[in-house]
Amino acid sequence: MMDAMEAVMVEQDWQARARQRQRRINTVIGALFAVGLVCGFLVGFFEDDKAGLVAPNSIPPWLAVTSAIVFIVAVSFGSWKLMKESDEHERVIHTKTTVIAGNVMLIGFPAWFVLWKGGITPEPDALWLFMAGIISSMIAFAWYKFR
Amino acid sequence: MKNRLKVLRAERDWSQAELGARLDVSRQAVNAIETGKYDPSLPLAFRIARLFGMTIEEIFDDGCDGGSHG
Numbered sequence: 001m002m003d004a005m006e007a008v009m010v011e012q013d014w015q016a017r018a019r020q021r022q023r024r025i026n027t028v029i030g031a032l033f034a035v036g037l038v039c040g041f042l043v044g045f046f047e048d049d050k051a052g053l054v055a056p057n058s059i060p061p062w063l064a065v066t067s068a069i070v071f072i073v074a075v076s077f078g079s080w081k082l083m084k085e086s087d088e089h090e091r092v093i094h095t096k097t098t099v100i101a102g103n104v105m106l107i108g109f110p111a112w113f114v115l116w117k118g119g120i121t122p123e124p125d126a127l128w129l130f131m132a133g134i135i136s137s138m139i140a141f142a143w144y145k146f147r
Numbered sequence: 148m149k150n151r152l153k154v155l156r157a158e159r160d161w162s163q164a165e166l167g168a169r170l171d172v173s174r175q176a177v178n179a180i181e182t183g184k185y186d187p188s189l190p191l192a193f194r195i196a197r198l199f200g201m202t203i204e205e206i207f208d209d210g211c212d213g214g215s216h217g
Contacts, residue, residue, distance in 0.1 A: 018168035089176035
């Protein structure tokens with residue numbers, strides 16, 4: 001039978017583990033946020049003011065390459081780290097929302113492509129498809145998380 | 148899947164957050180299991196059973212009637 005001292009230590013142990021887990025998650029999210037903030041600031045600082053919001057050639061090539069590399073590395077590593085720290089329920093939600101976003105793009109593009117070939121719609125736009133994927137994943141995440 | 152998790156938690160006066168911390172899962176996971184929206188994995192089901200000192204079958208009910216096989 002556990003004595004009072006052991007019981008207190010066991011109590012503190014799971015509380016400490018919970019705090020440490022949340023701290024690790026917050027650290028990853030905070031780091032990703034900081035990286036995004038710095039990249040966003042640099043893009044805004046070096047962007048050609050005369051160019052449109054989605055115009056090509058509006059930032060220096062070195063910044064474009066650097067931002068792309070940073071984005072790929074940060075999101076890949078951050079996603080892997082978050083999946084490690086997430087519990088199984090959170091992992092299932094993340095997987096489902098990623099599948100939904102992927103399917104929106106995988107189904108949306110061929111449908112849009114065929115409609116374009118028939119002269120009904122403009123040519124498929126990657127940015128609109130990406131935004132549709134992002135928005136659908138956000139809706140799905142909110143649904144699974146808060147229903 | 149129906150389960151007695153909420154009752155067992157209440158008997159020990161634990162919050163969902165406390166139970167989640169003891170099982171190394173989030174409060175939302177505990178809530179999802181209690182409301183039947185999420186079925187735990189086998190390792191988690193075993194951890195739950197060990198935590199309460201019961202068998203998995205005593206906590207979770209898959210709705211199938213028990214019966215002899217063969």
